[in-house]
Amino acid sequence: MFQSTYHRAGSVAEARALLDGAEEAKILAGGQTLLPTMKQGLAAPSDLVDLRGIAALRGVTVDGGSVTIGAMTTHAEVAAHDGLARLCPALAALAGGIGDPAVRHMGTIGGSVANNDPAADYPAALLALDAVVVTDAREIPAEEYFAGLFTTALDEGEIVTSVRFTAPGRAAYAKFPNPASRYAMVGVFVAKTGDDVRVAVTGAGEDGVFRHEGLEAALAADFSPAAVDGVEISGEGLMSDIHGGVDYRAQLIAVMAKRAVAAA
Amino acid sequence: MAEVTIKVNGAPVSRDVPDAMLLVEFLREELRLTGTHVGCDTSQCGACVVHLDGRAVKSCTTLAAQAYGAEVTTIEGLAAGEELHPMQRAFHENHGLQCGFCTPGMIMTGIDMVRRYRAAGQELDEAAIRHELEGNLCRCTGYHNIVKSIRQAAGEM
Numbered sequence A: 001m002f003q004s005t006y007h008r009a010g011s012v013a014e015a016r017a018l019l020d021g022a023e024e025a026k027i028l029a030g031g032q033t034l035l036p037t038m039k040q041g042l043a044a045p046s047d048l049v050d051l052r053g054i055a056a057l058r059g060v061t062v063d064g065g066s067v068t069i070g071a072m073t074t075h076a077e078v079a080a081h082d083g084l085a086r087l088c089p090a091l092a093a094l095a096g097g098i099g100d101p102a103v104r105h106m107g108t109i110g111g112s113v114a115n116n117d118p119a120a121d122y123p124a125a126l127l128a129l130d131a132v133v134v135t136d137a138r139e140i141p142a143e144e145y146f147a148g149l150f151t152t153a154l155d156e157g158e159i160v161t162s163v164r165f166t167a168p169g170r171a172a173y174a175k176f177p178n179p180a181s182r183y184a185m186v187g188v189f190v191a192k193t194g195d196d197v198r199v200a201v202t203g204a205g206e207d208g209v210f211r212h213e214g215l216e217a218a219l220a221a222d223f224s225p226a227a228v229d230g231v232e233i234s235g236e237g238l239m240s241d242i243h244g245g246v247d248y249r250a251q252l253i254a255v256m257a258k259r260a261v262a263a264a
Numbered sequence B: 001m002a003e004v005t006i007k008v009n010g011a012p013v014s015r016d017v018p019d020a021m022l023l024v025e026f027l028r029e030e031l032r033l034t035g036t037h038v039g040c041d042t043s044q045c046g047a048c049v050v051h052l053d054g055r056a057v058k059s060c061t062t063l064a065a066q067a068y069g070a071e072v073t074t075i076e077g078l079a080a081g082e083e084l085h086p087m088q089r090a091f092h093e094n095h096g097l098q099c100g101f102c103t104p105g106m107i108m109t110g111i112d113m114v115r116r117y118r119a120a121g122q123e124l125d126e127a128a129i130r131h132e133l134e135g136n137l138c139r140c141t142g143y144h145n146i147v148k149s150i151r152q153a154a155g156e157m
């Protein structure tokens, strides 16, 4: 079907060497985005470097209020983790709402954040939780990491190894899924820690995930669904496509923000 | 070529296959296990669902090479001789299929959800079944009898 040389990496260092040594290699994580993209002819890597065999990249670690999720942890594993469900149920619920059960059994958090689809769910969580993306070379704050449509701060061959954040006081994610694809038409992640409120929006921005300063200010003053009513959601910079126009998405941002605040 | 050494329906198999061969191609074309269907080939329909180490995955969106060392179960591996698996029997008794094209994927997905909900101690009620079937499309039945079948089997598995 497609030509590509397959490699199974046993460690991050080996994966990096394989990536650096090949012409146009790509990491293969769960394959739930990459394989469909290759079938459509939108990607044609010369080599695939499979990370599934690297046990160190898998699992959720909860240490006090700090959470670390290995890049190869599947959406199903995040959704079902007891410690995470206690500390940050919003993220466990988000993972449990990605795609469908079969996608969640293969798809990984590392693959999702590396891909940075403008309608993906995890980017909203990472931005609202002020998370850090850890790679084999450095640590990148979410704010700098997400750099536009399908674009991140990752260098060529750089490998995401984990995602780390401090659990918020309260948080929730509300998503309006596209009924056919299950991706977010609009998803809003709200996180409140002390007096600080962060609101991140996915599915709606022309440049991908973004923070909404108007909502953050209003909710920092009054953390209630009613506070959302006073905020003007501008259509500027919002996406318009066959699924919905700018006004529709702006309206969905307000409604999803209210639902998230009510659930937090 | 990639070496694929796996267990399929309990039997060890080892083949050298093209690196980018999909698991569903491996099952259907190498092993002639044609019960696993390809409905869409775009990861949407779930006709190709098999179990990889006991978990439902879309075999059209998995490389055979990714399954290295794993155990794969397909629709052909469910019955014990002449005796159908409770999920197969429930689909038969409840008219849970019409053309049957989606059925292997529905049955593999049904078994997976029953096992997961049981392990988590959660109740698999009708709403949960419908939610769990999000990745499985059926163009014939309207889903009612599929949901009924899975409910019945959940009580018998």
Ligand SMILES: Cc1cc2nc3c(=O)[nH]c(=O)nc-3n(C[C@H](O)[C@H](O)[C@H](O)COP(=O)(O)OP(=O)(O)OC[C@H]3O[C@@H](n4cnc5c(N)ncnc54)[C@H](O)[C@@H]3O)c2cc1C
Binding pocket: A026, A027, A028, A029, A030, A031, A032, A033, A034, A035, A036, A051, A071, A072, A097, A098, A099, A100, A103, A106, A107, A108, A109, A110, A111, A112, A114, A115, A117, A119, A120, A121, A122, A158, A159, A160, A161, A181, A182, A183, A184, B043, B044
């Ligand atoms: C039917 C369907 C429905 C879906 N619905 C949703 C949804 O509702 N919400 C949602 O958010 N997503 C959805 N997805 C996407 C899914 O979450 C994918 O699992 C995810 O986007 C990619 O993860 P993966 O592990 O499969 O990565 P892959 O497909 O293996 O890789 C994706 C990209 O990331 C790169 N990459 C992977 N891992 C790393 C790493 N550790 N370091 C650096 N680069 C890496 C790869 O080279 C590739 O370019 C859906 C997918 C399908 C098929």
Ligand code: FES
Binding pocket: B037, B038, B039, B040, B041, B042, B043, B044, B045, B046, B047, B048, B049, B058, B059, B060, B061
């Ligand atoms: S054939 Fe695999 S999901 Fe449709």
Ligand code: FES
Binding pocket: B096, B097, B098, B099, B100, B101, B102, B103, B137, B138, B139, B140, B141
């Ligand atoms: S029975 Fe025909 S597609 Fe489901």
